[in-house]
Amino acid sequence: MKEVPAKVEHNNTWVVVKLGIAEDRIVIPAPVNKEILYKTVVDVAEKKNILIVTAKTDTETAVKILSVDKVLAILKKLILGSCNAYRLMAYFMSPAIRGGVMIKDAQWEKGSVVVVHSGIWFVGQAKQVCVPVTEVAAIELTKREVQGKPTDVVRIDHLESGEVVSSMVLCPLSTLQVLYNFLKETTKSMDMKGTELDGVDQQVAMLIYSGMDSHAIENMLNIPHKQLDAIYDKILKLGLAEVVTIRREVQLTTKGVRYISDATKSQTN
């Protein structure tokens, strides 16, 4: 068993421990005194350099481990390789497309796709990438050219710092279908009928996606502010967007007009 320095959250404070990493478990010494068998782990999530490992035996317990990238990478590989999750060997490319622009040096990596409660992990030799389930924007069985042949792949789109990022998974079609169905089921709460928005509403949503602000949307679609507000209400109600800024439109008072008039005079004199 290897021992590595790490911090573990214990009673709402971070304690420094020598974390034991074995082939089948993590050993957290005093004052935490906990052993986590990888096969009991039902969820693995990562926030910056904190790994949140949830294990289920009689009850479910989550442990937060803070350490350097190298240690977390070893932990992730070991846990994701043996945890209680849907797992399949596959080739993956993550990220393949970012904000609609294909990543030029993106390559297929051999590894596994592991689906846990909170996310989809792509685990390769060099990296482990997680797509949180709550950030999954689309899942599609599609075709992509691989070694000159159109090949079936699953495309997973997710949001990352406001950007839409696409990842691809490649494996035999029957397995892809199972993965696709499984991911669809996992993200079912976000499914919509597709008839909730009319043509103009959809155009507004597309423009928001492209990064246009309210003023640009009004001008592009030639719609009044009130109509755009009503569409925003609809989109917000459906949970398709969130308010990030409320801007104000103002007009000058008499005092303001006088101030500007005087300022202009002093500039021209």
Next chain:
Amino acid sequence: MGKILIVDDTLFMRTLLKNILFSGGHTIAGEAGDGEEAVAKYKELKPDLVTMDVVMPKMNGIEALKGIKAIDPNARVVMCTAVGQEQMVKLAIKSGAKGYIVKPFQAPKVLEEVKNVLAS
């Protein structure tokens, strides 16, 4: 910053691209709604870069790209493909496209790609 010709059969996409490119400081040389018009406008306007939709009436984007390349082998063309048409990318690259974006796209990424292609 460059002088750009926007080619797309939908007014909505042309307007969107126009806004994005304009916000990035580029000049819009012109617009075309199909491949034939794109080739004619390229000859007339000599833009620094063309954003080219793939699926269009009359002449598709790949054919228009070939037409433009026949006029100017150094033409900079960025292809705009829809989701699911990524296999067209290879064909477009073979035909001389310098870059590609996938619809729907996000403004900063489009500007980044255009900047890279203009610098190439």
